[in-house]
Amino acid sequence: MFRKRQQEDPTAPHPAAPGGKGLKPFLKRHWKQTALLVCAAAAGAAVLLPRLTARQVSGEVQYIEIQPERRSIVNVFSESGTIQAAETYEVKSLVRGDVLTADFQEGDTVEEGAVLYTIDSSDAVNSVEKAQLSLDQAQRDYEDALSAQYVRTDISGTVISIQAAPGDAVTAGQEVAVIRDNSSLLLTLSFPAADAAGFSVGQSATVTLDGTYETISGTVRSVSGEDTASTGNMLVRSVVIAVPNTSGSLTSSQAATASVNGVSALGSARFSYQNSQTLTASTSGTVAALCVQEGDTVSANTPILQLTSDSLTRQVENASDNLRSAELSVDDAENSLEDYTITAPISGTIIQKNIQAGETIGTDTSSSETLCVIHDLSYLEMTLAVDELEILSIQEGQDVTITADALSDQTFSGVVTNVSSAGTTTGGTTTYPVTIRIDDYGELMPGMNATAQIVVDSADDALSVPNAAVVRGGYVLVTEDSPSAANAADDMSAPAGYVYVKVETGVSDDNYIAITSGLQEGDTVAYDADAATITSGSGSGMMMPGGMGGGMPAGGGAPGGGMR
DSSP: OEEOOOOOOSSOOOOOOOOSOOOOHHHHHHHHHHHHHHHHHHHHHHHHHHHHHHHHHOOOOOEEEEOEEEEEEEEEOOOOOOOOEEEEEEOSSSEEEEEEEOOOOOEEEEEEEOEEEOOOOHHHHHHHHHHHHHEEEEEEHHHHHHHTTTTEEESEEEEEOOOOOOOOOOOOEOOOOOOOEEEEEEEEEEEEEEHHOOOOOOOOEEEEETTTTOOOEEEEEEOOOOOOOTTTEEEEEEEEEEEEEEOOOTTTEEEEEEETTTOOOOOOOEEEEEEEEEEEEEEEEEEEEESOTTTTEEOTTOOEEEOOOOHHHHHHHHHHHHHHHHHHHHHHHHHHHHHTTTEESEEEEEEEOOOOTTOOEOSOOSSOOOOEEEEEEEEEEEEEEEEEGGGOOOOOOTHHHHHHHEEEEEEEEEEEEEEEOOOOOTTEEEEEEEEEEEOOOOOOOOEEEEEEEEEEEEEEEEEEEEGGGGETTEEEEEEEESSSGGOOTEEOOOOTTEEEEOEEEEEEOOSSEEEEEEEOOOOOOOEEHHHHHHHHHHSSSSOOSSSTTOOOOTTTOOSSSSEE
């Protein structure tokens, strides 16, 4: 019900009109002047009357009296935003060339790694081949630089001698070792040409050592093809016989003769080694280490000793750097070649295709134009800008109800997946981005405008009053006969018939606020009717609780009275 402040009693007596000769005679005598005056007064009243009425009404405070009642209150945060794809990727090219294939269309669904475009890569293939050739050359140069540190043997055999020791300085061309292959020795003898013509390579021969007349088996290694005249004008041919040095006792100082197929040689000769090499240093340096010992059996290309010098070290370092540079060039060329096959970076739906097969991409002014755009529509997202005063009430995992302007008859469910701490300050107000995920999005599409509502607090069976009933500081106006009036605030001045009581408040919505202490169900609460109208017409959004621990709802004020 409504109750007004005390006003003038309309039944009180009023002063009598002043005396005179009477109104009617006066009007009869001055009716023309009176008519003009009335018209002027009517015109002035049309302008002044609304102003006077407004001031009169504004001077009156109307109170609405209600009793607290039990109800459920739900505090809902509401904010608008734009629906977005879970992920959006613009596919761009890093190379230039003619598009050979583009076998997809807008609206197609593609998997991550699927081939979208192939670009003519003939130039890139040539670049890879050139880089590989340079790498091969650099590898050989590096191996040569490493090999230059070592003195190596070209033959297999036995290390007969080493003429240097670690720490010795050697010069280019200096003899440092001797290698001989003495596994078998060669015996070169002259045989009658007519007989030797019938010998064959591999044929057995009997070798007789001079002095001891010991016989050893040998094998014909070669037979000369030309006849020569001996000192006795006898035609002869030269036959080379290989004799195994099984015991190791044969040397080049030993002489012997031989017979082949019963035909004896025309004399004897000394054995010779089939392979022998005197090793020399190819460059000057210091002997860093011996790689073998005298008497060791070695194979071809075996290092005999290692040399070191500043020039050799620089040569190896330079060759190593060149080799690494060549390797990187090959990697770059191969990676560039991969760029000529453009694949889908994510799984999703093609929403835009800008380049078709047959077109050329990567002009002189642009080498990274967008070829196509892919949306990941496995789920949708929505980002809200939440005010700093409300951000603490938003938590990850909260359920969200979503409505879209384009689908007014449908609602969708989402969940808060991220509350960012990276705020943005504009005009003295800081907002924080809150991300909402929508898995079952139905007909929602990226780009649609939508509103998200999040239940941030609620209370069931809460003793409640209208928001406008709670004034700043957490006070409520009650009638003097209310049970809670016994706890009236002594420092608050109230209109006649009312007192202020201190209350504790809880959750609130757009219309009501929960009272956790300070009121009873039998109380009669009064509040300014004008303030109630303002409150009910105030903007939407999340209402903050009034009283202790919270702010005042919009429109609250002290109806009359105030702090003493």
